[in-house]
Amino acid sequence: MDFTIQNALIATQDDYITQSVRFIDGEIRAISKEFDQEDVSVSTLINAENQLLLPGFINAHTHSSEMWQRGIMSMFPLELWLAELYDFAPLDIEKVYLSALGTAVETLLSGGTSVVDHLVLIPGKELETIATAVRAYQEVGIRAFIAPLIQDESLAAGIPAGDTKQNYEPYFRSTQATLDIIEEATKKFHNPDAGVNIAVAPTGIQLCTDALFQGCTELSNKYNLCRHSHLLETKAQEKLAQEKYGCTAVEHLQRLGYLDARTSLAHCVHLTDTDIEILAATKSTVVHNPLSNLRLGSGIAPILKYRQAGVNVSFGCDGASSNDSQDLLEAIKIGSILHNVTDFDYQHWITPRQSVEMAALGGAIGLNMGDKLGSVDIGKKADLVLYDLTSLSLLPRTDPIGLLVLGRPSNIVNSAWVNGKQVVANGQVITIDVDNLRQELFKHSQWQTKRKSKSVADLEAHYRLVMGL
Amino acid sequence: MDFTIQNALIATQDDYITQSVRFIDGEIRAISKEFDQEDVSVSTLINAENQLLLPGFINAHTHSSEMWQRGIMSMFPLELWLAELYDFAPLDIEKVYLSALGTAVETLLSGGTSVVDHLVLIPGKELETIATAVRAYQEVGIRAFIAPLIQDESLAAGIPAGDTKQNYEPYFRSTQATLDIIEEATKKFHNPDAGVNIAVAPTGIQLCTDALFQGCTELSNKYNLCRHSHLLETKAQEKLAQEKYGCTAVEHLQRLGYLDARTSLAHCVHLTDTDIEILAATKSTVVHNPLSNLRLGSGIAPILKYRQAGVNVSFGCDGASSNDSQDLLEAIKIGSILHNVTDFDYQHWITPRQSVEMAALGGAIGLNMGDKLGSVDIGKKADLVLYDLTSLSLLPRTDPIGLLVLGRPSNIVNSAWVNGKQVVANGQVITIDVDNLRQELFKHSQWQTKRKSKSVADLEAHYRLVMGL
Numbered sequence: 001m002d003f004t005i006q007n008a009l010i011a012t013q014d015d016y017i018t019q020s021v022r023f024i025d026g027e028i029r030a031i032s033k034e035f036d037q038e039d040v041s042v043s044t045l046i047n048a049e050n051q052l053l054l055p056g057f058i059n060a061h062t063h064s065s066e067m068w069q070r071g072i073m074s075m076f077p078l079e080l081w082l083a084e085l086y087d088f089a090p091l092d093i094e095k096v097y098l099s100a101l102g103t104a105v106e107t108l109l110s111g112g113t114s115v116v117d118h119l120v121l122i123p124g125k126e127l128e129t130i131a132t133a134v135r136a137y138q139e140v141g142i143r144a145f146i147a148p149l150i151q152d153e154s155l156a157a158g159i160p161a162g163d164t165k166q167n168y169e170p171y172f173r174s175t176q177a178t179l180d181i182i183e184e185a186t187k188k189f190h191n192p193d194a195g196v197n198i199a200v201a202p203t204g205i206q207l208c209t210d211a212l213f214q215g216c217t218e219l220s221n222k223y224n225l226c227r228h229s230h231l232l233e234t235k236a237q238e239k240l241a242q243e244k245y246g247c248t249a250v251e252h253l254q255r256l257g258y259l260d261a262r263t264s265l266a267h268c269v270h271l272t273d274t275d276i277e278i279l280a281a282t283k284s285t286v287v288h289n290p291l292s293n294l295r296l297g298s299g300i301a302p303i304l305k306y307r308q309a310g311v312n313v314s315f316g317c318d319g320a321s322s323n324d325s326q327d328l329l330e331a332i333k334i335g336s337i338l339h340n341v342t343d344f345d346y347q348h349w350i351t352p353r354q355s356v357e358m359a360a361l362g363g364a365i366g367l368n369m370g371d372k373l374g375s376v377d378i379g380k381k382a383d384l385v386l387y388d389l390t391s392l393s394l395l396p397r398t399d400p401i402g403l404l405v406l407g408r409p410s411n412i413v414n415s416a417w418v419n420g421k422q423v424v425a426n427g428q429v430i431t432i433d434v435d436n437l438r439q440e441l442f443k444h445s446q447w448q449t450k451r452k453s454k455s456v457a458d459l460e461a462h463y464r465l466v467m468g469l
Numbered sequence: 470m471d472f473t474i475q476n477a478l479i480a481t482q483d484d485y486i487t488q489s490v491r492f493i494d495g496e497i498r499a500i501s502k503e504f505d506q507e508d509v510s511v512s513t514l515i516n517a518e519n520q521l522l523l524p525g526f527i528n529a530h531t532h533s534s535e536m537w538q539r540g541i542m543s544m545f546p547l548e549l550w551l552a553e554l555y556d557f558a559p560l561d562i563e564k565v566y567l568s569a570l571g572t573a574v575e576t577l578l579s580g581g582t583s584v585v586d587h588l589v590l591i592p593g594k595e596l597e598t599i600a601t602a603v604r605a606y607q608e609v610g611i612r613a614f615i616a617p618l619i620q621d622e623s624l625a626a627g628i629p630a631g632d633t634k635q636n637y638e639p640y641f642r643s644t645q646a647t648l649d650i651i652e653e654a655t656k657k658f659h660n661p662d663a664g665v666n667i668a669v670a671p672t673g674i675q676l677c678t679d680a681l682f683q684g685c686t687e688l689s690n691k692y693n694l695c696r697h698s699h700l701l702e703t704k705a706q707e708k709l710a711q712e713k714y715g716c717t718a719v720e721h722l723q724r725l726g727y728l729d730a731r732t733s734l735a736h737c738v739h740l741t742d743t744d745i746e747i748l749a750a751t752k753s754t755v756v757h758n759p760l761s762n763l764r765l766g767s768g769i770a771p772i773l774k775y776r777q778a779g780v781n782v783s784f785g786c787d788g789a790s791s792n793d794s795q796d797l798l799e800a801i802k803i804g805s806i807l808h809n810v811t812d813f814d815y816q817h818w819i820t821p822r823q824s825v826e827m828a829a830l831g832g833a834i835g836l837n838m839g840d841k842l843g844s845v846d847i848g849k850k851a852d853l854v855l856y857d858l859t860s861l862s863l864l865p866r867t868d869p870i871g872l873l874v875l876g877r878p879s880n881i882v883n884s885a886w887v888n889g890k891q892v893v894a895n896g897q898v899i900t901i902d903v904d905n906l907r908q909e910l911f912k913h914s915q916w917q918t919k920r921k922s923k924s925v926a927d928l929e930a931h932y933r934l935v936m937g938l
Contacts, residue, residue: 015918068865071872075809075818105861235813295875297809297818325862325877334803340544340766344704345938349544349766389916392574392907393794396537396914403540406764408794410879438861445865447858449484469814 001025001420004040008048008386009400010376011353016400021053023382026420031378050390051414052400054356055375056113056143056383057328058363059103061228061266061287061316063149064117064133065091067099070324072448076456078234078296078322079159079463083455085321086155091122093132095444099320100136101437105429106326107142107317111404113383113418114143114363114373116264116287116316118201118228121148123172126181127188134189134196141423141431143383145367147201147228148185150178150216151208158206159459160239162466179215186223195419197226197367204230205249206237213256226262226367232275233267234298236467250275259284264366266316267292268306269299276302276309285312285366288358290335291325292318304339304348314363332359333405352405382420387412388427470494470889473509477517477855478869479845480822485869490522492851495889500847519859520883521869523825524844525582525612525852526797527832528572530697530735530756530785532618533586533602534560536568539793541917545925547703547765547791548628548932552924554790555624560591562601564913568789569605570906574898575795576611576786580873582852582887583612583832583842585733585756585785587670587697590617592641595650596657603658603665610892610900612852614836616670616697617654619647619685620677627675628928629708631935648684655692664888666695666836673699674718675706682725695731695836701744702736703767705936719744728753733835735785736761737775738768745771745778754781754835757827759804760794761787773808773817783832801828802874821874851889856881857896 004022010031022030022043066085074084100117107115115137121129130148137144152175157168182200190198200216202208220227232238232249241249250271253259259282268286271279279286286306293301306313315335317326336355340346350358364374372381389400393409403409416424423431463469473491479500491499491512535554543553569586576584584606590598599617606613621644626637651669659667669685671677689696701707701718710718719740722728728751735756740748748755755775762770775782784804786795805824809815819827833843841850858869862878872878885893892900932938 009916016916068867070865070867071821071863071869071875072867073871075815075820077813077815080815099865102861102864291806294803294806294809297813297815299810324872324875327877330799330877334763337760337763340763341768344546344766344936346544346546346549346766351544352540390907390911392571392903392910394540395571395907395910396539396568397911397916398537398539398541398914399918400540400916402542403793406540406793408792408796408799434861438859438864441861441864442859442866445867447478447485447866447869449868467813 002043003046003417003420004035004043005046005048005053005386008051008053009389010053011401021376023420026382028376028378028380028382031376046415048386052387052389052404053376054111054385054387055360055373056385056416056418057111057359058114058116058314058367059107059112059317059326059328060116060264060314060363060366061289061318062103062115062117062326063120063319064100064103065096065120066319066321067102068095068445070320072451073321078298079236080456080460081296081322083155083459084453087453087455088451089120091120093122093125093128096122096129096132097136098437098440098444100133101140101432102441103326104137104140104142105434105437107328108416108424108429109413110328111385111413112328113385113416114145116145116147116228118147118149127185130185130189138196139432140429141418141421143195143418145197145199145226146189147199148182149201149203150182150212151203152178152212153207153209155207156459158240159463160236160243160466164462164466175209175211175215178212179219183219186219186225190223190225199226199228201228204237205244205252206240210256213253213258217256217258220262226264227258228264229266231265231268232270235270238270248272248275250278254278254282262368264314266318267298267301269293269301271302276305276311279311280309285314287314287316287366288335289316289318289331290338291331292322295322300338300342302342303335304343312362312365313358314366315359328359329404329409336405352402355405356401382417384417385413386415388414471512472515472886472889473504473512474515474517474522474855477520477522478858479522480870490845492889495851497845497847497849497851500845515884517855521856521858521873522845523580523854523856524829524842525854525885525887526580526828527583527585527783527836528576528581528786528795528797529585529733529783529832529835530758530787531572531584531586531795532589532788533569533572534565534589535788535790536571537564537914539789541920542790547767548705549925549929550765550791552624552928553922556922556924557920558589560589562591562594562597565591565598565601566605567906567909567913569602570609570901571910572795573606573609573611574903574906576797577885577893577898578882579797580854580882581797582854582885583614585614585616585697587616587618596654599654599658607665608901609898610887610890612664612887614666614668614695615658616668617651618670618672619651619681620672621647621681622676622678624676625928627709628932629705629712629935633931633935644678644680644684647681648688652688655688655694659692659694668695668697670697673706674713674721675709679725682722682727686725686727689731695733696727697733698735700734700737701739704739707739717741717744719747723747723751731837733783735787736767736770738762738770740771745774745780748780749778754783756783756785756835757804758785758787758800759807760800761791764791769807769811771811772804773812781831781834782827783835784828797828798873798878805874821871824874825870851886853886854882855884857883
């Protein structure tokens with residue numbers, strides 16, 4: 001596959017130039033003002049006049065199957081929200097497939113070329129769930145980091161006990177059985193060259209034992225897998241860490257050896273200054289999910305502090321039940337301007353160009369692929385996106401990246417390539433039949449309003465008590 | 470004009486029912502499960518199967534001509550941002566026209582049927598500016614509240630003096646001359662039945678004398694005009710009010726008699742509890758502009774407190790230089806979930822149905838039209854919107870209003886009527902040639918990155934000093 005994108009607008013340090021970019025076999029080979037037409041005679045030529053070329057963004061944290069409950073989840077904090085979510089998640093393999101397709105399509109059409117799917121597994125069908133997501137992402141052609149969501153403690157263990165005495169059911173599957181599933185999935189599906197990556201992904205300190213974190217760390221070392229977890233999303237988790245460990249969650253994870261340059265941590269809302277130093281020292285990445293953090297009332301992650309401390313930050317949409325979309329541009333916009341109210345000195349605020357760098361290179365670094373993804377440079381993978389600057393939502397013409405990040409662009413991704421393969425053309429995903437997907441999503445669902453979650457009824461009084469409500 | 474929308478999904482107290490709605494001569498006349506086909510034989514029938522019918526939202530605060538600088542404004546707090554904005558606003562009448570069209574189109578395609586344009590006037594061409602906005606909004610067919618932005622103090626007066634001694638140039642036009650312009654505009658253009666309303670709109674306490682507020686109050690009383698101002702958007706304004714009046718801005722405006730049920734106040738970020746009581750007692754409306762408040766770092770308006778105190782709240786996009794879009798659904802989403810991080814008790818959080826009520830009825834009340842707009846009820850004006858629930862961004866099917874408010878819907882407005890006249894059909898604005906508008910916006914602008922604002926250079930050191938930066 002040999003493509004030449006001609007006359008695209010490309011960002012320089014603080015300006016734009018019109019350049020042509022040639023990529024062969026998935027890799028960027030040349031960038032130049034223009035190429036000799038004879039040289040590129042075997043290349044597929046793409047006219048990119050009035051289009052902006054950017055590296056693909058990374059949707060660095062999501063849960064694809066949550067798409068089935070977007071729009072209907074109650075206005076709850078995480079712990080109760082999660083109880084409701086699980087009560088109404090009678091997932092089947094077909095739904096896993098469709099929501100992975102949907103997640104990939106929304107990510108691609110908002111500038112993403114990679115997705116980290118912290119994938120909820122159907123009990124008893126764990127490998128089949130993973131295989132289904134692999135199939136969906138390969139069909140769409142998005143670069144996938146499938147991070148099977150694992151835990152080895154039951155849901156109620158995720159709420160602090162406070163002064164009460166809480167007893168929990170043991171989790172239905174042993175720690176070792178869970179680790180075996182991940183190892184088998186790795187052997188079967190982990191294939192970075194084909195754009196399919198398996199990550200170890202213990203959900204977080206709230207529902208995982210040390211043994212699970214240690215087992216995951218071993219698998220990560222053995223197979224060079226990324227590590228992906230939730231971290232200190234809520235006040236309840238902050239409290240729980242102290243109950244469980246007598247120290248912060250970050251301090252504990254560092255002691256376990258879980259934190260390194262392959263570790264990306266979703267949320268990171270409630271960290272101490274010492275925790276921040278640990279993230280910087282271990283080169284861990286913070287995945288910022290601003291919309292989910294607002295919707296669940298988790299708080300505002302101290303992103304400006306992370307940046308000042310040298311911690312790598314990327315953006316995620318989080319699952320569509322807590323967002324309730326998979327539009328990366330929305331996450332990038334809100335995840336950037338939100339912090340202007342946390343620091344009165346505007347000289348610390350994130351600029352649109354910095355946002356783009358966080359979303360692309362920041363995402364790549366968090367997946368240990370900073371040398372291969374995240375910028376338009378020779379030798380990097382051709383994960384590229386062309387934005388149509390003649391779209392109404394990007395007009396009048398001013399600063400293209402400013403319009404893209406700070407506006408509310410719609411229908412603006414003209415073309416996208418992943419690993420050099422074109423997946424979006426003329427504003428449409430061309431690898432799958434999106435209209436058919438739309439019809440399937442319609443067919444497999446119905447409008448509804450009234451749901452009563454039994455688990456919420458069981459947990460709510462204790463939650464309010466222990467959280468002082 | 471006689472339309473019957475058949476089989477639309479309509480929200481009831483806590484559910485949905487399928488209903489048909491007939492409106493004649495701009496007014497909703499009947500709502501029923503179904504109509505006798507003979508009865509509606511003279512009516513234009515609209516098949517609304519799989520569509521959600523809602524009252525049109527109100528874009529309750531914007532500045533249309535800011536569209537020319539969206540995407541390029543520096544990351545500054547309001548006071549410096551404003552200095553940059555005015556340095557690069559060499560507006561001409563043609564641009565005023567095009568950006569009013571653009572503002573109307575983006576508002577309509579995100580569910581709005583009314584716009585409050587706090588319109589920046591071209592010096593020396595004040596009436597022509599207003600006439601141009603009137604023309605644009607009438608061509609598009611959106612209900613317009615044109616609130617000519619007036620002041621009678623110069624820009625530098627808007628920054629607190631602190632311990633320094635500041636001298637300002639007098640404003641170029643006298644208070645009386647300004648009031649004369651507004652009275653003339655009222656006589657010429659104020660025509661509520663035709664959907665064109667003039668409002669008195671002193672920009673805010675930071676740049677207006679008491680004489681201007683009092684003159685505006687008199688005009689409002691004489692012609693029954695709405696009153697529209699910015700209020701306590703920034704910490705600097707809070708400080709300035711104390712310097713100017715020795716009390717809060719709200720206390721001062723109440724004494725001046727400016728606050729009543731026709732008064733809508735944009736921002737209201739920095740109010741005291743007493744101020745909030747005054748707003749409730751005077752039945753003033755708060756217009757929440759969450760995206761602008763974040764982008765400019767103004768703060769998070771205490772919207773949950775307003776709601777608890779019984780203050781009416783509506784949503785605005787604010788001008789496109791501080792947002793940088795005119796998508797009402799984005800403002801509604803962020804303006805709802807943002808507050809979940811300000812109050813840990815989730816029982817106070819805004820639900821999607823409440824958001825819709827704020828955006829529609831709340832907006833109408835703020836314009837003194839709560840009896841005529843803002844709900845789908847017999848006797849109300851037919852300002853209505855049909856949303857296509859088969860759109861990919863509203864699938865899978867769950868709770869339609871939840872999907873609309875909490876998702877990131879795109880291309881979802883199928884049809885819209887203003888005053889019973891159809892302005893959107895099949896997802897397209899049908900009253901003007903939008904593709905031509907797109908080309909005009911492109912033609913009248915160019916990509917740019919580097920701008921240096923002289924006014925910012927003049928003001929910045931003083932701003933940092935007085936704000937303790």
